[in-house]
Amino acid sequence: MSTQFFHQDERFVRDFGVLSQFGATENGGVHRLAGSAADGEQRRWFTELLESEGFRVEFDQVGNQFGLLELAAGAPYVVVGSHLDSQPTAGKYDGAYGVLAAAHAAFRLAAEWRSTGAVPQYNLAVVNWFNEEGARFKPSMMGSSVYTGKMAATAALAVQDPDGVTVSEALQSIGCMGSGTGPTAAYCAEIHIEQGRSMERDGVTIGLVDSNWAANKYEFVVHGEQSHTGSTVIADRKDALLGASMLVVAAREIADRFPGVLHTSVGQLNVYPNSPVVVPSRVNLLLDLRSADEAVLAEADQLLHDRMLEIEQAADVRIEKGSSHCWPVMPYQPEGVDLAEKAAVDLGLSYRKVKTLAGHDSTNMKDIVPTVMLFVPSVEGISHNEHEYTRDEDIVAGLHMLTDVVRRLCDGELDARNS
Amino acid sequence: MSTQFFHQDERFVRDFGVLSQFGATENGGVHRLAGSAADGEQRRWFTELLESEGFRVEFDQVGNQFGLLELAAGAPYVVVGSHLDSQPTAGKYDGAYGVLAAAHAAFRLAAEWRSTGAVPQYNLAVVNWFNEEGARFKPSMMGSSVYTGKMAATAALAVQDPDGVTVSEALQSIGCMGSGTGPTAAYCAEIHIEQGRSMERDGVTIGLVDSNWAANKYEFVVHGEQSHTGSTVIADRKDALLGASMLVVAAREIADRFPGVLHTSVGQLNVYPNSPVVVPSRVNLLLDLRSADEAVLAEADQLLHDRMLEIEQAADVRIEKGSSHCWPVMPYQPEGVDLAEKAAVDLGLSYRKVKTLAGHDSTNMKDIVPTVMLFVPSVEGISHNEHEYTRDEDIVAGLHMLTDVVRRLCDGELDARNS
Numbered sequence: 153m154s155t156q157f158f159h160q161d162e163r164f165v166r167d168f169g170v171l172s173q174f175g176a177t178e179n180g181g182v183h184r185l186a187g188s189a190a191d192g193e194q195r196r197w198f199t200e201l202l203e204s205e206g207f208r209v210e211f212d213q214v215g216n217q218f219g220l221l222e223l224a225a226g227a228p229y230v231v232v233g234s235h236l237d238s239q240p241t242a243g244k245y246d247g248a249y250g251v252l253a254a255a256h257a258a259f260r261l262a263a264e265w266r267s268t269g270a271v272p273q274y275n276l277a278v279v280n281w282f283n284e285e286g287a288r289f290k291p292s293m294m295g296s297s298v299y300t301g302k303m304a305a306t307a308a309l310a311v312q313d314p315d316g317v318t319v320s321e322a323l324q325s326i327g328c329m330g331s332g333t334g335p336t337a338a339y340c341a342e343i344h345i346e347q348g349r350s351m352e353r354d355g356v357t358i359g360l361v362d363s364n365w366a367a368n369k370y371e372f373v374v375h376g377e378q379s380h381t382g383s384t385v386i387a388d389r390k391d392a393l394l395g396a397s398m399l400v401v402a403a404r405e406i407a408d409r410f411p412g413v414l415h416t417s418v419g420q421l422n423v424y425p426n427s428p429v430v431v432p433s434r435v436n437l438l439l440d441l442r443s444a445d446e447a448v449l450a451e452a453d454q455l456l457h458d459r460m461l462e463i464e465q466a467a468d469v470r471i472e473k474g475s476s477h478c479w480p481v482m483p484y485q486p487e488g489v490d491l492a493e494k495a496a497v498d499l500g501l502s503y504r505k506v507k508t509l510a511g512h513d514s515t516n517m518k519d520i521v522p523t524v525m526l527f528v529p530s531v532e533g534i535s536h537n538e539h540e541y542t543r544d545e546d547i548v549a550g551l552h553m554l555t556d557v558v559r560r561l562c563d564g565e566l567d568a569r570n571s
Numbered sequence: 572m573s574t575q576f577f578h579q580d581e582r583f584v585r586d587f588g589v590l591s592q593f594g595a596t597e598n599g600g601v602h603r604l605a606g607s608a609a610d611g612e613q614r615r616w617f618t619e620l621l622e623s624e625g626f627r628v629e630f631d632q633v634g635n636q637f638g639l640l641e642l643a644a645g646a647p648y649v650v651v652g653s654h655l656d657s658q659p660t661a662g663k664y665d666g667a668y669g670v671l672a673a674a675h676a677a678f679r680l681a682a683e684w685r686s687t688g689a690v691p692q693y694n695l696a697v698v699n700w701f702n703e704e705g706a707r708f709k710p711s712m713m714g715s716s717v718y719t720g721k722m723a724a725t726a727a728l729a730v731q732d733p734d735g736v737t738v739s740e741a742l743q744s745i746g747c748m749g750s751g752t753g754p755t756a757a758y759c760a761e762i763h764i765e766q767g768r769s770m771e772r773d774g775v776t777i778g779l780v781d782s783n784w785a786a787n788k789y790e791f792v793v794h795g796e797q798s799h800t801g802s803t804v805i806a807d808r809k810d811a812l813l814g815a816s817m818l819v820v821a822a823r824e825i826a827d828r829f830p831g832v833l834h835t836s837v838g839q840l841n842v843y844p845n846s847p848v849v850v851p852s853r854v855n856l857l858l859d860l861r862s863a864d865e866a867v868l869a870e871a872d873q874l875l876h877d878r879m880l881e882i883e884q885a886a887d888v889r890i891e892k893g894s895s896h897c898w899p900v901m902p903y904q905p906e907g908v909d910l911a912e913k914a915a916v917d918l919g920l921s922y923r924k925v926k927t928l929a930g931h932d933s934t935n936m937k938d939i940v941p942t943v944m945l946f947v948p949s950v951e952g953i954s955h956n957e958h959e960y961t962r963d964e965d966i967v968a969g970l971h972m973l974t975d976v977v978r979r980l981c982d983g984e985l986d987a988r989n990s
Contacts, residue, residue: 240844287846347802378956381836382861383766383928386826388952393837394823397816404813407805417800418812419847425659427706428838428857430955438847442801509802536849537797
């Protein structure tokens with residue numbers, strides 16, 4: 153590694169420290185909900201960083217932030233990035249690492265092309281997708297869903313947070329409401345922390361993501377009847393919170409029947425009227441089941457639905473299934489995995505193929521263009537937590553890896569395979 | 572019953588219909604949280620009603636509304652009333668019936684004394700206690716707690732609702748912030764709907780409340796750790812919502828071990844961060860256990876605490892016990908129950924002794940003065956629900972009963988027994 157490269161790595165780690173100050177929490181994490189003041193501040197900083205390196209910054213119709221380098225006139229773009237928004241009291245690596253690594257990879261390639269005079273096959277776009285987390289505005293992966301045509305921009309802009317603020321209002325308030333549909337993509341790449349502990353356990357530095365887990369995500373509404381917590385006899389109660397609690401417990405019991413291969417959870421649960429002395433009449437909750445094995449998922453789903461009928465009887469409630477969002481195991485393009493493997497071999501980085509359990513913007517992007525998704529290890533698998541951590545040597549190795557992958561994509565290395 | 576009395580009963584039912592329009596909901600209930608605009612409107616209407624009958628209206632330091640009739644110069648007051656605030660999307664009888672019945676009973680007695688020239692031993696105060704429900708501002712029974720010296724006025728005024736609005740600000744916004752400590756009480760009476768179905772089952776019109784159930788009310792905080800609902804392996808999760816849900820289920824299982832003699836419930840539960848893809852790190856919930864049998868309550872409480880230890884292990888969470896509020900079985904003064912029994916016999920109304928499972932302002936008042944608490948039946952025991960209902964003939968019978976009890980209290984019928 154050249155001295156210059158070593159300095160560039162130091163600068164990357166330093167820039168990551170600066171980025172982590174936006175919305176920093178007392179316990180070393182960040183709190184940067186999509187469209188919040190902290191999100192606006194980091195976006196302004198990121199614009200300045202990109203512009204200082206000669207990239208032109210533009211926002212599209214749904215607040216996706218692009219840093220554009222156009223060297224091949226009229227050619228489409230290799231789009232590389234992730235998201236800067238976070239969950240509440242979350243870790244500083246999730247998303248943010250991938251955005252800054254994309255920027256630094258792009259800066260290195262731009263410098264290379266300047267110094268050699270080479271012209272790549274494709275132009276280069278660094279991206280910070282809007283609202284990947286879905287914590288404030290549902291659904292998650294909003295910006296990349298609009299970009300890939302899976303969600304209408306008008307529908308996304310009208311979504312309200314719990315205080316009634318729309319996406320449109322939030323984007324305007326932080327000065328990030330743009331127009332148009334952004335640059336046209338030819339290929340996509342993203343790097344992210346694993347958020348699990350399998351790579352750390354196996355001692356590999358780079359994960360080549362070859363597919364995502366299948367998932368069934370459900371919104372349930374448990375309907376009971378308001379009554380008095382003191383005076384209503386137990387036999388007369390239709391307690392929506394009891395029914396909802398039985399559902400939360402059932403989800404875990406089902407996961408325990410498929411150890412290691414099924415993940416279930418309820419992350420959000422809201423009670424009405426939520427008053428100390430009123431038996432709740434309504435609980436809304438979001439429950440999801442995930443597995444890499446579609447047969448396991450189907451069996452677990454059937455168990456859940458069987459349990460729902462039992463719970464309706466036992467708690468004297470009615471369980472309504474609201475919106476659902478289900479997807480199968482879907483591969484990333486194998487030629488992209490092969491390209492990433494070559495890069496890892498050339499760089500001498502340890503690697504193995506992994507699956508992503510979480511959703512990412514790249515899971516949207518892979519449905520419209522060949523997409524390479526890379527992981528670096530998460531210490532103890534901790535994520536969506538202020539103590540999320542990835543070692544500096546791993547975030548730097550990931551940056552080298554991403555730089556090489558993006559260089560190959562810009563050079564058209566996948567074109568032959570796709571022609 | 573005289574024709575005039577019949578007309579007065581009709582007027583009472585009509586006035587109750589007018590009162591029920593404040594904060595009326597589509598399904599025939601009311602939504603009048605303490606200190607809300609709807610509460611302000613009904614309080615202004617109630618002031619006008621009292622003043623039109625020659626009562627002087629004053630608000631004390633915590634917004635308790637008094638309608639005063641001073642006939643025995645310098646004597647203390649028989650304080651009679653209940654509360655006009657409601658739970659969210661609640662029934663129109665809870666509290667409101669007792670306030671309007673108190674006013675109409677007082678109007679009848681005032682007319683009697685005017686026509687006969689009799690001077691009662693005690694003065695008469697109709698009361699609308701502030702914030703009995705505790706739905707918006709905790710704790711419940713706030714106004715009567717301050718009046719009876721159980722809570723400092725400064726503490727009550729500083730309590731904030733979930734939006735950060737204080738009691739003081741809410742009272743000022745509806746023009747009900749008074750001063751002073753209200754009239755001095757000699758005796759107290761309150762009438763209320765039963766909110767259970769025991770009187771309807773037994774076919775009695777009047778309940779003579781002789782004691783309250785014992786209760787243990789706890790605030791629990793379940794502590795887990797934030798993690799990713801997709802990627803965190805099940806064995807690594809410390810899911811606060813799973814622990815909380817197991818606690819909700821355990822509370823019901825414990826109630827089922829003491830059928831009919833133990834009531835348990837969780838009415839309020841809040842999840843943090845409550846995001847679809849984050850395993851919750853914290854859940855705050857309010858759990859209560861109630862019984863007329865203190866030995867049952869003690870045994871149930873021990874079972875709950877045993878279960879808590881098991882849940883901490885099973886869900887890998889920590890359960891913190893926050894504030895608690897426990898009270899034993901406490902009798903209403905027996906001489907008050909006797910006086911009410913005589914009134915029921917004289918009026919030819921069917922009655923039996925009952926216990927109150929819910930808390931009432933009278934449960935505070937009985938600790939400072941002899942207090943008579945009366946019930947009328949609730950159809951199907953439905954309460955804290957828009958479909959709460961008590962038949963017109965029962966609310967009228969209750970009004971007759973309350974009028975007679977208040978007359979006896981004003982005439983000093985309990986003085987001899989207490990001297």
